[in-house]
Amino acid sequence: MSDEARAATAPPRAVPPGAGDERWIGELRPGEREVLLDVKTQDMEVNMGPQHPSTHGVLRVLLRADGEIVTGAQPHLGYLHRCAEKIGESVEFLQYLPYTDRYDYLAAMNNNLGYSMAVEHVMGVEIPERAQWIRTIFAELNRIGSHLISFGTYGLDIGAFTPFFYAFREREWIMALFEKVCGARLTYSYIRIGGVFNDLPEGWLEELGRFLDVFETKWAEYNDLLSYNHIFVERTKNVGILPPEKAIAWGCTGPMLRGSGVRWDLRKDLPYAMYPRLEFDVCVGQGRMGTVGDCWDRYFVRLLEMKESVRILRQCLRQIGPGPVMADIPKTIRIPAGAGYVGVENPRGELGHYIVSDGGKIARRCRVRGPSFCNLSILPELMPGTMLADAVAIIGSVDIVVGETDR
Amino acid sequence: MRMLLDPLRSAAEAAAGAAAGAAAPQGNFVTDLLAKISPVEIPWPLLVLLGALLGSGFFLLLLFITPYAMLAIWAERKVAGHIQCRIGPNRVGPFGLLQSIADGLKLLVKEDTIPAGADKLLFVLAPALVLASAIAMFAAIPFAPALYFTDLNLGVFFILAVSSLATIGVLMAGWSSNNKWSLYGAMREAAAVISYEVPLGLALLVPVVVSGTFSLRGAALAQEGWGGAAWYLFRDPFVLPAFLLFYTAALAETKRAPFDLPEAESELVAGFHTEYSGMRFSFFFLEEYAAMFVVSAIGALYFLGGWSFPGLTPLVEHLFGRGWIFNAVAVGVFSAKALFLVFVMMWLRWTLPRIRIDQVMTLGYKYLTPLALGCLLGAAGWELYVVPLFGGGR
Numbered sequence: 167m168s169d170e171a172r173a174a175t176a177p178p179r180a181v182p183p184g185a186g187d188e189r190w191i192g193e194l195r196p197g198e199r200e201v202l203l204d205v206k207t208q209d210m211e212v213n214m215g216p217q218h219p220s221t222h223g224v225l226r227v228l229l230r231a232d233g234e235i236v237t238g239a240q241p242h243l244g245y246l247h248r249c250a251e252k253i254g255e256s257v258e259f260l261q262y263l264p265y266t267d268r269y270d271y272l273a274a275m276n277n278n279l280g281y282s283m284a285v286e287h288v289m290g291v292e293i294p295e296r297a298q299w300i301r302t303i304f305a306e307l308n309r310i311g312s313h314l315i316s317f318g319t320y321g322l323d324i325g326a327f328t329p330f331f332y333a334f335r336e337r338e339w340i341m342a343l344f345e346k347v348c349g350a351r352l353t354y355s356y357i358r359i360g361g362v363f364n365d366l367p368e369g370w371l372e373e374l375g376r377f378l379d380v381f382e383t384k385w386a387e388y389n390d391l392l393s394y395n396h397i398f399v400e401r402t403k404n405v406g407i408l409p410p411e412k413a414i415a416w417g418c419t420g421p422m423l424r425g426s427g428v429r430w431d432l433r434k435d436l437p438y439a440m441y442p443r444l445e446f447d448v449c450v451g452q453g454r455m456g457t458v459g460d461c462w463d464r465y466f467v468r469l470l471e472m473k474e475s476v477r478i479l480r481q482c483l484r485q486i487g488p489g490p491v492m493a494d495i496p497k498t499i500r501i502p503a504g505a506g507y508v509g510v511e512n513p514r515g516e517l518g519h520y521i522v523s524d525g526g527k528i529a530r531r532c533r534v535r536g537p538s539f540c541n542l543s544i545l546p547e548l549m550p551g552t553m554l555a556d557a558v559a560i561i562g563s564v565d566i567v568v569g570e571t572d573r
Numbered sequence: 574m575r576m577l578l579d580p581l582r583s584a585a586e587a588a589a590g591a592a593a594g595a596a597a598p599q600g601n602f603v604t605d606l607l608a609k610i611s612p613v614e615i616p617w618p619l620l621v622l623l624g625a626l627l628g629s630g631f632f633l634l635l636l637f638i639t640p641y642a643m644l645a646i647w648a649e650r651k652v653a654g655h656i657q658c659r660i661g662p663n664r665v666g667p668f669g670l671l672q673s674i675a676d677g678l679k680l681l682v683k684e685d686t687i688p689a690g691a692d693k694l695l696f697v698l699a700p701a702l703v704l705a706s707a708i709a710m711f712a713a714i715p716f717a718p719a720l721y722f723t724d725l726n727l728g729v730f731f732i733l734a735v736s737s738l739a740t741i742g743v744l745m746a747g748w749s750s751n752n753k754w755s756l757y758g759a760m761r762e763a764a765a766v767i768s769y770e771v772p773l774g775l776a777l778l779v780p781v782v783v784s785g786t787f788s789l790r791g792a793a794l795a796q797e798g799w800g801g802a803a804w805y806l807f808r809d810p811f812v813l814p815a816f817l818l819f820y821t822a823a824l825a826e827t828k829r830a831p832f833d834l835p836e837a838e839s840e841l842v843a844g845f846h847t848e849y850s851g852m853r854f855s856f857f858f859l860e861e862y863a864a865m866f867v868v869s870a871i872g873a874l875y876f877l878g879g880w881s882f883p884g885l886t887p888l889v890e891h892l893f894g895r896g897w898i899f900n901a902v903a904v905g906v907f908s909a910k911a912l913f914l915v916f917v918m919m920w921l922r923w924t925l926p927r928i929r930i931d932q933v934m935t936l937g938y939k940y941l942t943p944l945a946l947g948c949l950l951g952a953a954g955w956e957l958y959v960v961p962l963f964g965g966g967r
Contacts, residue, residue, distance in 0.1 A: 220840070326927075327653070330657075400932060
């Protein structure tokens with residue numbers, strides 16, 4: 167007979183429960199047996215985003231939490247979907263270029279470069295050397311700018327407000343440099359199919375040199391302020407550990423992959439533009455503060471990459487020579503039938519464009535492989551078992567730009 | 574020491590003292606002031622009534638807390654601005670000094686929203702309770718030897734007890750908002766306050782052991798010797814670590830960075846006050862700044878010598894006696910010390926990242942509490958065995 171049934175059929179007690187019923191806890195009387203109640207607490211479902219300060223835009227993560235401990239996380243995408251790929255199949259090649267600015271709006275130069283290179287690859291165009299140097303300079307300069315944002319917002323995620331302003335102070339100079347060449351501060355469309363839009367203005371390279379000198383001193387400041395701050399290290403070490411095998415299996419690229427100690431960088435492994443002629447190191451996570459592949463490693467890989475970018479830019483400044491900046495290509499680009507994929511190393515990882523042409527003015531298929539989208543897919547794997555505050559640290563360390571995950 | 578050895582008797586005496594104070598015609602400085610400036614003699618029952626009315630929270634709120642909080646908010650924004658290579662508010666009034674008034678007006682005219690699923694009564698009561706605790710805390714703080722509202726002989730305990738009331742308000746706010754982020758903030762606040770009250774109280778007991786009084790005014794008066802340098806910080810080797818422990822625990826108690834978990838912006842949106850808007854929100858804001866000042870004031874009174882400054886205060890006393898000039902200088906010195914501690918809080922906030930809730934707990938229970946206990950024992954041993962060697966002691 168089950169306990170419920172016995173309770174239901176038992177005669178009503180004359181004595182109210184408790185009165186005269188003195189015994190030790192756990193002491194059983196004849197006919198009684200111990201019942202283990204299956205007591206459960208209910209996990210709480212918390213909606214993190216789309217309006218949440220640290221989801222870097224309009225990402226929505228459905229968190230399942232047991233108090234402060236996260237037991238599950240599911241990212242929901244699409245709040246910023248703008249049919250970028252479909253637009254790529256409806257407008258001319260050059261007309262699509264401004265749309266590439268808007269996937270990863272913090273690294274628009276790199277996006278322009280990726281798309282232009284893919285189209286050029288299918289076209290089979292030769293790019294002048296000076297244009298290649300300029301492209302390399304802008305790709306690296308924008309990498310610094312993008313990593314600065316990543317550094318600043320990661321500080322915000324962990325609760326330090328000031329690094330954000332320091333990062334923006336230096337980024338402002340980069341913006342000014344960009345503005346001087348193309349007039350835009352965020353969506354440049356400066357790197358075009360066939361080269362770059364126009365040549366560098368007078369004195370621009372000298373100003374870049376001055377910026378690099380200043381930036382190197384500021385870089386050391388960032389480390390003093392945030393990287394080696396005891397609280398910051400305690401918050402990020404051994405949090406969100408991504409083992410290298412898993413990182414490869416989930417298709418992570420960029421600092422996310424290199425943070426796990428995998429030496430993979432398209433600039434070195436599938437070199438493009440002027441990278442074969444430049445000397446630089448691929449920075450990987452070494453587990454200096456905790457385990458290889460933790461949040462601190464991912465964060466620090468980005469900082470080290472800024473330093474490497476400075477090194478690359480100095481070499482570019484020494485080696486760049488005069489010459490044309492645009493290949494001789496027709497105003498209306500028609501591409502012979504064919505297909506091609508080109509991936510470039512964006513600040514956030516591999517940005518790939520797969521272009522299929524049927525010989526017309528408009529691409530038949532324009533597929534984009536976004537790094538943020540692929541890196542984000544690992545989120546449900548990293549989150550369970552961490553604290554709520556760690557969840558924020560992990561999302562920050564993935565460093566997504568929602569414009570690109572949703573496209 | 575007697576107070577520690579015979580707590581019951583001291584408490585009884587304190588209660589008797591408080592009762593006597595209430596019955597006496599000369600209540601506080603307000604009544605004294607009224608009696609002095611009035612051209613006609615005011616009968617003492619009327620005087621007591623006026624003193625009670627004027628010396629009450631309303632008076633405090635109007636004359637001190639609100640202007641102070643507005644100034645502190647302005648200062649915080651200026652400090653943040655300069656730390657972050659910005660200018661900070663500079664449009665409304667000279668140096669942007671009136672910015673807080675403009676913001677206050679804006680908050681006043683804002684729509685007062687209550688979420689649909691909220692527990693309305695608790696939602697409305699929470700900010701009031703929080704603000705009430707902030708006002709009550711001020712009542713026990715002496716600003717100068719003759720400028721104080723009440724000189725409670727258990728002043729420290731009164732302030733600690735009343736400051737904990739704010740936690741109930743925060744819990745009410747978090748619960749009644751019907752928002753999971755608010756609830757998280759409230760639970761974090763409760764956890765932090767429960768764990769940090771202990772080291773805070775223990776660290777405060779160290780100067781209490783040295784001074785032998787729970788009265789804030791008494792402690793400050795006792796530090797006037799040595800040409801104004803007889804701060805407890807210099808009188809006992811255990812007071813300095815106790816001060817650091819007190820300050821750390823006070824940061825957690827007032828929800829300031831790096832312990833600002835209840836309102837952790839990047840994690841909990843705005844924590845317990847996510848759903849509050851308009852004037853109710855500003856009550857929480859006001860309470861935060863008031864609590865910052867109160868803990869800093871306790872730090873200044875109990876550790877940093879109150880209104881004594883080496884050389885300055887003895888000189889003023891020598892030249893002008895203990896009249897109103899001395900009191901004015903004392904207010905200045907005391908405020909400068911307290912505001913310096915407030916400034917350090919702001920400095921920390923704009924420099925340090927936030928620590929995680931489990932790290933907060935670890936720090937509180939595994940480090941601060943045992944260390945504070947050690948300091949207390951050390952200070953008690955020092956007062957009992959070492960101080961008599963030099964002819965001191967009570």
